[in-house]
Amino acid sequence: EAQVTQNPRYLITVTGKKLTVTCSQNMNHEYMSWYRQDPGLGLRQIYYSMNVEVTDKGDVPEGYKVSRKEKRNFPLILESPSPNQTSLYFCASRRDRPNYGYTFGSGTRLTVV
Amino acid sequence: AQTVTQSQPEMSVQEAETVTLSCTYDTSENNYYLFWYKQPPSRQMILVIRQEAYKQQNATENRFSVNFQKAAKSFSLKISDSQLGDTAMYFCAFMIMDSNYQLIWGAGTKLIIKP
Numbered sequence: 207e208a209q210v211t212q213n214p215r216y217l218i219t220v221t222g223k224k225l226t227v228t229c230s231q232n233m234n235h236e237y238m239s240w241y242r243q244d245p246g247l248g249l250r251q252i253y254y255s256m257n258v259e260v261t262d263k264g265d266v267p268e269g270y271k272v273s274r275k276e277k278r279n280f281p282l283i284l285e286s287p288s289p290n291q292t293s294l295y296f297c298a299s300r301r302d303r304p305n306y307g308y309t310f311g312s313g314t315r316l317t318v319v
Numbered sequence: 320a321q322t323v324t325q326s327q328p329e330m331s332v333q334e335a336e337t338v339t340l341s342c343t344y345d346t347s348e349n350n351y352y353l354f355w356y357k358q359p360p361s362r363q364m365i366l367v368i369r370q371e372a373y374k375q376q377n378a379t380e381n382r383f384s385v386n387f388q389k390a391a392k393s394f395s396l397k398i399s400d401s402q403l404g405d406t407a408m409y410f411c412a413f414m415i416m417d418s419n420y421q422l423i424w425g426a427g428t429k430l431i432i433k434p
Binding site: 237239241246247248249250251254262264265294296298300305306307308310312313315 | 323352354356361362363364366369371410412414419420421422424425426427
């Protein structure tokens with residue numbers, strides 16, 4: 207089944223403790239992206255990647271890192287999480303023809319206390 | 320700035336009724352795509368319908384259709400014969416055809432279908 211797999215689904219952590227949210231897609235998509243969803247704000251792009259070893263900042267990149275060493279994987283790294291990073295996070299990928307839209311992972315609910 | 324506005328934070332209708340969710344957007348670009356996504360309580364983002372800006376004909380997908388008014392920058396979603404399974408958050412988004420192809424999202428409309 208074609209899908210984007212995110213882990214974990216839920217995560218509670220403490221301020222300053224480094225964490226990684228994994229994302230993997232099995233559709234051979236070149237483009238991958240991370241979004242955060244906050245009430246009343248919709249989704250906002252954190253980082254995106256056009257291909258292996260090619261990443262760039264989205265609209266809200268502060269406090270986040272990403273890497274793209276393999277085509278299928280695009281992990282999101284929070285080096286020193288803070289409470290304002292409490293949010294719902296989505297990984298997404300898309301095929302070359304962008305009019306087909308994106309395929310999203312199931313989301314990661316992160317709480318930083 | 321490119322923005323999407325969904326003016327209805329929450330709506331509720333009776334099962335089998337027709338409901339229309341509004342969406343307006345602002346962009347100076349001429350080439351873009353528009354989408355409606357559904358997010359049920361499971362949190363999964365599901366593509367409902369898409370529309371190419373260069374096409375005048377409104378897109379339809381079974382019970383879902385859009386009213387695309389390019390000059391007015393309006394992209395409303397109509398759900399006919401609404402079902403309990405339609406209960407979800409609905410997000411309007413558009414995608415500019417630049418190097419990023421980023422999706423710009425509205426804040427969402429919570430739709431409740433009552434039995």
